[in-house]
Amino acid sequence: MASLKRTTQKLFYYARNVMRDIAPQALFRRRLAGRLEQARLSDEAVRRRLNYYNKLQDAFLPSTYAVRIDNLPSARSMYYYDLKEFARYFDAGLRLDLEFGDVIGVPDVPSFVKNRPIHADNGNSVIMKFNKFRHFHMPADAIAFTDKLPAVVWRGDLNNPIRTRFLDAARGLAFCDVGSHKQNAPAEYAKPFLTISQHLRYRYIVSLEGNDVATNLKWIMNSNSLCLMPAPTYETWFAESRLKANVHYVPLDPDFADLAEKVSYFEKYPTAAERIIAAANAYCRKFSNQWAEEAISLLALYKYFVLSDQIKPDAEVWRYIMG
Incomplete structure (x- = not known):
């Protein structure tokens, strides 16, 4: 049974994300360049993690099942909000493949997922921090x-x-x-x-x-x-x-x-x-460094959209991503 504190945190999670959806989305898109410039100044650890989660190196095309940012499936609300938190910074018409929920295999096309099997050929599984309210709840422990x-x-x-x-x-x-x-x-x-x-x-x-x-x-x-x-x-x-x-x-x-x-x-x-x-x-x-977590999430999407030829890369940002 959820504690009062945990229930309050959940209500805040939803309230904050609903307010983001209500706000004019153009406000977020106008901030993309500035946020990418800040992310570009991140250290090597951020770049390594970015390219660990998003292993894509070659150009590709989204599948016919790819969805637009302004039409992301919302049935699994926490997955939706965790993706929309960063996808809203990009043009609403950009398309991406995704699989919400527990994913056992590797998608046939590059797709955003919560999890992937651990083996060498898992590059089509682009990991995002999905369902983070549940999976990244790490309370303090005062008992030695x-x-x-x-x-x-x-x-x-x-x-x-x-x-x-x-x-x-x-x-x-x-x-x-x-x-x-x-x-x-x-x-x-x-x-x-x-x-x-x-x-x-x-x-x-x-x-x-x-x-x-x-x-x-x-x-x-x-x-x-x-x-x-x-x-x-x-x-x-x-x-x-x-x-x-x-x-x-x-x-x-x-x-x-x-x-x-x-x-x-x-x-x-x-x-x-x-x-x-x-x-x-x-x-x-x-994982408690919120600034780094947000920078990696934003750059993972950016790298996907560049390699899928949906946006033209900024030279400095792309040089940082590719090392």
């Missing part, structure tokens, strides 16, 4: 690792065989509080719902992919709890493929047979756990 419960916790929907396999391996272990809080969960897997704050009372939190990425990964890594998970196979704006095992998280075997061994090790060597937690926290901090 050593002050937490010396146990493992997990809750979630059994929408992936990996999750059922994990519960089969872990639910009989005395140090594990794991299960599904969903009403349709089989009785042997059922556990009561836990809030994020309740999860954060535990030293070890497991992150497991569901339909695509694991929603809980960001707030776990931003906490003082230790993240345990198998190597990720999907990535979002969080750039999951850049996470390093035993640096940012503790890797688990596909059959989870090593769970007890990993927990026993970090119970014996808590400073090793705290080193990983510190690296995870540092990884998360870059």
